Amino acid sequence: MSKTLPVTGSTRAVAIASGGEAPKPTKNRALIWVFLAPTVIGLGLFNFVPIIASTVLAFFHWDVITPPQFAGFDNFVWMFDNPTVRVAFLNTIGFVIAAVVVQLAVALGLALLVQSKMPNWLRSFFRSALFFPLILSAASVSLIMAYLFNQEFGLVNQFLGLFGIEKVGWLTTGIGAKVVVLLVYVWQNFGFTFLMFIGGIAGVPREVYEASSIDGATGWKQFRDITLPLISPTMLVASVMAIINALQIFDQPWVLTRGGPGDETRTAVMVIYESAFRELNFGGASAVGIVLTLLIMLVTALQFQLSKRYVFYG
């Protein structure tokens, strides 16, 4: 009998009577289905069916007004032929790589510093201060940052002016807008990775460090030989989650630049939004979504493979 199965007197009697594994008590069947109903029906209706619908829709031309027409792989060809969509995908992939590298580096560095020797009140102050941006809305943060990075009166350009640097067109040049979107995104999201690393570092037993100190290992060597291998499981999960989240970027570039200048900060999800709800190209939007989902599945599968091979589980 399963450990987690609550056993009532009558169940036990039935179990004994039937001489083996207990048949599930029928009086609990009502509870099982009533309790599952909201989640199972809800997820089925609003997640599972839409996933299938999206997959099917990706192979159709559909503008809501006229009936859907089978399109074969047209929508996928369109994705690669249409310069805007192609650029949006390249932007997204470039963004994901840059964001994940910066986010992991910043988060790991700060987590190591926060977990080093210091008074507890100071540690909790820094920890709270550093993950604080996570609680804000991406829309609000982007509004704030749009002003800070404003070319004429923004604080960032005023600060740079102190060093004689001329006003940078942060949101009006392609490279500037890309950098700002990256900075704003990482600013808001590194706290998530940071918290994960804090958990990982706190999990390394103190004795390991003490033993290695006796052996004369310090600083960098200790980090490379002890901390890094022991937090590699955290590192892997953190990078995969960071990649998956970054692939879905929308709010920041939408509020900051609406994808501009030109298509410089257009992202894959922005293409989903625009092709579906502006151009009524529901098939194309679905195709972009499917490719995005396949990318996420690929990253997840890669995580499983890597964690089997390279990650050190202490």
Add this chain to the structure above:
Amino acid sequence: MSIQTAGKPSRALELGRIGKYAILLVAAFLTIGPVVWTLVTALTPTDSATHITSVGFGAFEDVFKKIPVWLYTWNSALVTLIVAVGQMLSAAMAGYVFARYEFRAKKVLFALVLATMMVPMQVTIVPVFMLIRGMGLADTLLALILPALPTAFGTFLMRQYFMGLPAELGEAAEIDGAGPWRTFFGVYLPLATPGLAIVGILAFNYHWNEFFRPLIMTISDQNFTLPLGLVTLQGNLGTGSVSTVLAGVILSMIPALLVFVFGQKPLREGLTAGAGK
């Protein structure tokens, strides 16, 4: 002062310590600074020549004049609270069944629940929008509430939580004559409060701040949520008054700040819960 002539290693240590605090202070300044600047700017409206014209809550009053703040706040609060409570309930019930009952479709159903976590909401938004339209709920708050009520992640979290509670509790309750319903509501649910807090706070934080779904699901501005209203306030790329927009931003932050101050532990635990292997 009695500065000892420090040996080389300890001076290096001292420098390292200063460097460490310097980096952390700069980092903390960079995360908190923009929000402090936002508050200061909201309280000190400027004219076009960037001279401070007045100090006070003038910009906050302007927000109320320019957009229906109370209505947007009400919309946001309604959506967020119903979704948070709904997720807590649905996740607790489903998580409980997955943790403590055996039934035929259990493995398949649980795998399907987990599978839905892999597909981001932006990918399914088109069919969900069609479905909502078909249900006659387009441009209503229910369009935001209904699809958000079930939660795969919350179900997973609550299942883990209930699996950590001893099975003997339920057995004892049932020997004392409690039926399966009372065992759940009277014994297990109260014990699962910390897990419920995590699900609730994460839901609150996510839906209070969410932008993408409201942008698509609501059309008329009486159904806007606060983040959407704020972006409207900004106008066409910065034509709105800086102080007014930022005053609105500060107003919208208040509930999230309260959660940050009073619910920090469940918030932190929840945010990293997905990482636990």
